[in-house]
Amino acid sequence: MEVNFRTDIKSWLDKLEKLEPQPTTFCPNLKTDSPDPIKAVIFDIYGTLxxxxSGDIDQASLSSENIRTAMQAGGFDLEKCEPGTCSFLLEQLQVKIKEQHEALKKQGHPYPDVDIFKVWTDMFRAAEEKGLLKLTGEESWTDTIIVFELLSNRVYPMPGMKEILLWIKDKGLPMGIVSNAQFYTPVIMNYFLNGEFSSKQEIDLFEKDLSVFSFNELRAKPDTALFEKFLPTLKSKYGIKPNEAIFVGNDMLKDVVTAKKSGLRTVLFAGDERSLRLREDDDRVRRIFPDFIINDLSQLKDILK
Incomplete structure (x- = not known):
């Protein structure tokens, strides 16, 4: 897809209200018996950075009113829309996501993720075929999608996010990302890092060739394929073995278990109760432990020293 914004998205980003993490009772574990040095840091985004x-990108608060506001931002003429258009689109959002998931599973993706732009494209076309709206080609679907996301799943930087990333960068350690994310995630991250709007699909401070987003792969964690994509580059370009890198995430299954399967050492981020996912009832998580536990991103300094 071509990311083409027409609305002043920065004005929407500027409206984001500050969020504070909800403390957990976890005590940090910053020591390890491994003699291997840590030479790279790979991060999850939602619930970590x-x-x-909502605690998770997959648990947004959805409403037809948010769809209406987002469509206005995208330049839709709502006066020409039939009553019930927004409710129909909200219903179709779940339908089209389910359809994409089922199609991808048939293609061999055990944990599929959608391209949200295609989902909305299919939604709008379904509404047009039903006679609920008339598309003119002047609407910005990109703007509509990101405004809906900003309204439905409020986000804010974890305390110390920018500071720790700059500190790691200053130490010369390569940084990467493996995240269940969508095209708007780099836009939001770059805004929080720079205070400016940019439509580019790479996140500043992170190595492009060590960054993997689920929407590009149509696969989501806990699919190890997302980690396997960047590991050859980590070795060939940076000379770093998997056990010389740490993965930092808030989910025991999607982050800790999956990264361990790929050979990385793991850091469980337990700094926000709303997003901490221990998955204690999941057999895949039992008897699996992270190498480190932190409840504040600044504690990575102690690990990396």
Whole structure:
């Protein structure tokens, strides 16, 4: 997809309200018996670098009113829309996501993720075929999608996010990302890092060739394929073995278990109760432990020293 914004998205980003993490009772574990040095740091985003009001990108608060506001931002003429258009689109959002998931599973993706732009494209076309709206080609679907996301899943930087990333960068350690994310995630991250709007799909401070987003792969964690994509580059370009890198995430299954399967050492981020996912009832998580536990991103300094 071509990311083409027409609305002043920065004005929407500027409206984001500050969120504070909800403390947990976890005590940090910053020591390890491994003699291997840590030479690279790979991060999850939602629930780790970003506070999410819903706790997870997959648990946004959805409403037809948010769809209406987002469509207005995208330049839709709502006066020409039939009553019930927004409710129909909200219903179709779940339908189209389910359809994409089922199609991808048939293609061999055990944990599929959608391209949200395609989902909305299919939603709008379904509404047009039903006679609920008339598309003119002047609407910005990109703007509509990101405004809907900003309204439905409020996010804010985890305390110390920018500071720790700059500190790691200053130490010369390569940084990467493996995240269940969508095209708007780099836009939001770059805004929080720079205070400016940019439509580019790479996140500043992170190595492009060590960054993997689920929407590009149509696969989501806990699919190890997302980690396997960057590991050859980590070795060939940076000379770093998997056990010389740490993965930092808030989910025991999607982050800790999956990263361990790929050979990385793991850091469980337990700094926000709303996003901490221990998965204690999941057999895949039992008897699996992270190498480190932190409840504040600044504690990575102690690990990396």
């Amino acid at each position: 970003l506070i999410s009001a």
